Amino acid sequence: MIEQTVEIPTKDGFATTFICHPERGGAHPVILFFMDAPAIREELRDMVRRLASVGYYVMLPNMYYRRGVMELADLPPLDPKASMERVFDLMNSLNIDLVMDDAEALFAYADGQAAASDGPAGAMGYCMSGQYAINAAARWPARVAAAASIYGTMLVTDRKDSPHLMAQKADAELYFACAEVDRWAPLETIEELTQSLASTSVDAEVEIYPGVEHGFAFPQRAAYNRDAAERHWERLFSLFRRRLG
Numbered sequence: 001m002i003e004q005t006v007e008i009p010t011k012d013g014f015a016t017t018f019i020c021h022p023e024r025g026g027a028h029p030v031i032l033f034f035m036d037a038p039a040i041r042e043e044l045r046d047m048v049r050r051l052a053s054v055g056y057y058v059m060l061p062n063m064y065y066r067r068g069v070m071e072l073a074d075l076p077p078l079d080p081k082a083s084m085e086r087v088f089d090l091m092n093s094l095n096i097d098l099v100m101d102d103a104e105a106l107f108a109y110a111d112g113q114a115a116a117s118d119g120p121a122g123a124m125g126y127c128m129s130g131q132y133a134i135n136a137a138a139r140w141p142a143r144v145a146a147a148a149s150i151y152g153t154m155l156v157t158d159r160k161d162s163p164h165l166m167a168q169k170a171d172a173e174l175y176f177a178c179a180e181v182d183r184w185a186p187l188e189t190i191e192e193l194t195q196s197l198a199s200t201s202v203d204a205e206v207e208i209y210p211g212v213e214h215g216f217a218f219p220q221r222a223a224y225n226r227d228a229a230e231r232h233w234e235r236l237f238s239l240f241r242r243r244l245g
Contacts, residue, residue, distance in 0.1 A: 034129030120145035137170035146243035
């Protein structure tokens with residue numbers, strides 16, 4: 001496996017991006033891996049490595065570069081309430097347009113790399129970033145062939161770029177993994193998402209993972225559930241194998 005951390009130029013600066021791909025057998029399909037709200041950490045890098053090991057060029061950008069933040073562990077410690085407020089402040093510093101600008105820069109960088117294929121690509125996001133993965137599929141329907149939202153938030157909003165609306169502009173196969181117990185994406189929201197997608201010709205699946213909570217796929221979280229986490233990996237591997245090869 002080849003690993004590197006590069007500074008990718010964007011409209012607003014440089015996005016520090018962890019990239020992992022197999023040493024042999026390229027060029028490999030590109031997958032954009034959008035982080036969750038607690039930012040870059042080794043837990044996410046390990047997940048990138050697992051995905052890359054089966055044949056992909058996986059890019060994990062630091063989405064908080066505009067705020068000069070890389071890993072929350074490097075910041076001064078705060079009490080739990082202040083720590084949560086800091087996470088929400090960072091999360092709310094992003095929006096779909098900014099992240100799509102960054103995604104465009106990531107694709108531009110990948111297109112110049114011999115190890116990265118310029119063919120069908122994938123996008124995936126956890127928590128706050130599920131919406132970004134779906135919007136990437138809508139923004140580049142000829143490029144993004146598969147997108148996954150894992151316990152994504154803000155999937156049904158009153159904005160014109162709400163994922164439940166933008167999904168209709170995608171040609172990709174879409175997958176939504178949802179926790180049955182999720183204060184950030186309650187079952188009422190998931191039902192509205194499901195009904196919205198069912199009324200269209202979008203190639204999408206919404207799957208509820210029974211008995212688990214938001215964050216079930218992260219090994220370092222209290223909500224981690226091994227069976228559910230392994231199921232989500234099986235779903236991702238199958239999705240990307242079908243659509244990216």
